[in-house]
Amino acid sequence: MAVFTEVPPDAARALAERLELGDLVELRGIQGGIENTNYFLTTEQGEYVLTLFERLTAAQLPFYLYLMKHLARRGVPVPEPHGLPGSATPAQPDGVLLHTVCGKPAAVVDRLRGHSELAPTAAHCAQVGEMLARMHLAGRDYALSQPNLRGLAWWNETVPVVLPHLQPAQAALLKSELAFQNHVAQSPAYAALPRGPVHADLFRDNVMFEDGRLSGFFDFYFAGVDTWLFDLAVCLNDWCIDLASGRHEAERAQAFLAAYARVRPLASAERRLFPAMLRAGALRFWISRLWDFHLPREASLLKPHDPTHFERVLRERVAHPVAA
Numbered sequence: 001m002a003v004f005t006e007v008p009p010d011a012a013r014a015l016a017e018r019l020e021l022g023d024l025v026e027l028r029g030i031q032g033g034i035e036n037t038n039y040f041l042t043t044e045q046g047e048y049v050l051t052l053f054e055r056l057t058a059a060q061l062p063f064y065l066y067l068m069k070h071l072a073r074r075g076v077p078v079p080e081p082h083g084l085p086g087s088a089t090p091a092q093p094d095g096v097l098l099h100t101v102c103g104k105p106a107a108v109v110d111r112l113r114g115h116s117e118l119a120p121t122a123a124h125c126a127q128v129g130e131m132l133a134r135m136h137l138a139g140r141d142y143a144l145s146q147p148n149l150r151g152l153a154w155w156n157e158t159v160p161v162v163l164p165h166l167q168p169a170q171a172a173l174l175k176s177e178l179a180f181q182n183h184v185a186q187s188p189a190y191a192a193l194p195r196g197p198v199h200a201d202l203f204r205d206n207v208m209f210e211d212g213r214l215s216g217f218f219d220f221y222f223a224g225v226d227t228w229l230f231d232l233a234v235c236l237n238d239w240c241i242d243l244a245s246g247r248h249e250a251e252r253a254q255a256f257l258a259a260y261a262r263v264r265p266l267a268s269a270e271r272r273l274f275p276a277m278l279r280a281g282a283l284r285f286w287i288s289r290l291w292d293f294h295l296p297r298e299a300s301l302l303k304p305h306d307p308t309h310f311e312r313v314l315r316e317r318v319a320h321p322v323a324a
């Protein structure tokens with residue numbers, strides 16, 4: 001988890017009151033997550049999640065919060081952020097969604113019901129694939145734009161920072177893969193990839209199921225405008241692999257892709273760049289995990305993810321390319 005900032009109950013109570021959510025009943029730090037401070041906030045009216053943003057700035061946050069509102073309005077099952085009553089304007093009918101708690105930018109969203117499916121079957125993967133495609137299509141008319149802040153520019157900035165911590169063989173792989181991805185990003189096929197708002201971190205622990213049915217997905221704070229294929233690759237690298245070895249699991253991947261393609265068929269450039277984007281998805285999380293691991297932040301309940309996992313996934317993707 002993470003609690004980087006301890007929130008006194010009085011601060012949560014005051015916010016719940018401002019948002020007209022009723023009296024505070026319970027405030028509990030959440031174990032899970034690595035990026036922000038999260039609490040389950042229960043009031044007499046319902047259950048919510050209070051997030052204090054530890055890295056993202058007030059200027060960056062509206063993109064994520066209004067995206068969740070936009071998707072929820074189109075029937076995509078995501079947590080709805082709670083706005084300040086009376087703050088809606090004709091230009092911004094959703095009102096003010098960004099608040100301040102303990103001096104940090106903060107949001108309150110609905111708590112989703114259900115639990116994560118950490119050992120998914122092909123049936124679970126098919127539901128995530130279908131929902132991901134629906135989310136991509138629903139985001140097409142979203143008015144705000146912000147790049148994926150953990151995209152290629154960030155990889156180029158961060159790789160030199162983590163390289164001194166690596167063994168020579170790891171450093172060689174990291175540098176060669178980064179060079180390959182910079183090359184891919186210059187290609188006409190890459191320029192032809194369809195793009196829009198993507199989740200960019202839709203791992204098993206960010207999707208909820210209830211009685212085997214997908215009930216929602218959350219953690220939009222790595223979202224951004226990027227290629228839809230990158231989002232698909234991030235999902236396939238988590239939902240459709242053997243976690244111990246990093247190996248591709250064909251049955252789950254086919255179920256995921258077929259369900260996705262029934263809602264939005266892949267374009268020819270997407271088929272062509274499919275193996276390269278699977279590598280990009282693995283590289284992205286190898287870099288961020290190396291960064292979190294070797295340059296850790298102070299927080300209670302923080303458990304950094306193992307970077308060697310995504311090194312294995314990347315080696316698998318390079319050694320055994322998978323066709324769409």
Ligand SMILES: Nc1ncnc2c1ncn2[C@@H]1O[C@H](COP(=O)(O)OP(=O)(O)O)[C@@H](O)[C@H]1O
Binds near residue numbers: 035038113
């Ligand atoms: N809207 C939500 N509904 C239910 N549980 C949530 C919700 N948002 C977060 N959680 C819980 O909090 C944990 C950490 O949230 P997450 O968004 O992954 O953290 P981070 O912002 O640090 O990435 C999740 O694993 C989940 O258990």
Ligand SMILES: N[C@@H](CCOP(=O)(O)O)C(=O)O
Binds near residue numbers: 201206
């Ligand atoms: N999913 C990413 C990092 C973000 O973790 P989360 O638990 O906050 O979703 C990873 O596994 O490296």
